[in-house]
Amino acid sequence: QLQLQESGPGLVKPSETLSLTCTVSGGSVSSGSNYWGWIRQPPGKGLEWIGNMFYSGTSYYNPSLKSRVTMSVDTSKNQFSLNLRSVTAADTAVYYCATTATTTRTIDYWGQGTLVTVSS
Amino acid sequence: DIQMTQSPSSVSASVGDRVTVTCRASQGISSWLAWYQQKPGKAPKLLIYGASSLQTGVPSRFSGSGSGTDFTLTISSLQPEDSATYYCQQANSFPLTFGGGTKVEIK
Numbered sequence: 001q002l003q004l005q006e007s008g009p010g011l012v013k014p015s016e017t018l019s020l021t022c023t024v025s026g027g028s029v030s031s032g033s034n035y036w037g038w039i040r041q042p043p044g045k046g047l048e049w050i051g052n053m054f055y056s057g058t059s060y061y062n063p064s065l066k067s068r069v070t071m072s073v074d075t076s077k078n079q080f081s082l083n084l085r086s087v088t089a090a091d092t093a094v095y096y097c098a099t100t101a102t103t104t105r106t107i108d109y110w111g112q113g114t115l116v117t118v119s120s
Numbered sequence: 121d122i123q124m125t126q127s128p129s130s131v132s133a134s135v136g137d138r139v140t141v142t143c144r145a146s147q148g149i150s151s152w153l154a155w156y157q158q159k160p161g162k163a164p165k166l167l168i169y170g171a172s173s174l175q176t177g178v179p180s181r182f183s184g185s186g187s188g189t190d191f192t193l194t195i196s197s198l199q200p201e202d203s204a205t206y207y208c209q210q211a212n213s214f215p216l217t218f219g220g221g222t223k224v225e226i227k
Contacts, residue, residue, distance in 0.1 A: 105211035
């Protein structure tokens with residue numbers, strides 16, 4: 001059973017970069033069965049898909065965030081990461097790391113989520 | 121991008137009632153639709169994929185139907201533990217997109 005755990009700062013200043021890491025256990029980020037990605041949820045609001053990445057480097061990003069997002073996979077640590085540049089208060093949200101099955105494109109496993117607040 | 125529209129935004133029903141949530145895609149997505157359940161403070165949980173296939177371990181009172189642009193999630197007999205927000209998600213193409221959510225409350 002795959003387990004995912006987010007880690008990173010809970011508070012980021014406006015205009016800085018939000019950086020989160022997801023550690024995977026019970027499976028390998030080198031698996032060809034999954035994309036690795038991020039979804040966020042502003043407080044009291046709905047879900048927003050940020051993007052997915054395949055271990056080979058192929059990536060897909062939400063067009064509304066594409067200019068500010070970078071994702072990467074570290075197979076040696078069995079982790080993947082999110083960088084979101086030039087953040088504003090609108091980026092305050094619970095950030096979930098998750099796996100998306102390559103065959104069904106359903107989000108099968110989720111981390112517990114981590115609240116990131118953008119504030120000075 | 122494919123836009124997903126859910127209705128209603130909230131519904132209140134009694135234990136044992138049949139509850140229906142609808143989801144409409146802005147363009148045809150065949151059966152590339154999933155449903156998730158989210159309880160407060162928790163990550164969403166996959167309930168249904170392929171519009172009508174039940175994820176392992178999900179109670180059989182949950183069912184999904186539809187294809188093309190119109191989809192339905194049905195809870196045949198509402199239970200107290202079903203109080204949650206439900207989201208649809210199109211899986212036809214990237215970017216993946218979600219509906220706005222439907223909050224199901226118990227009267």
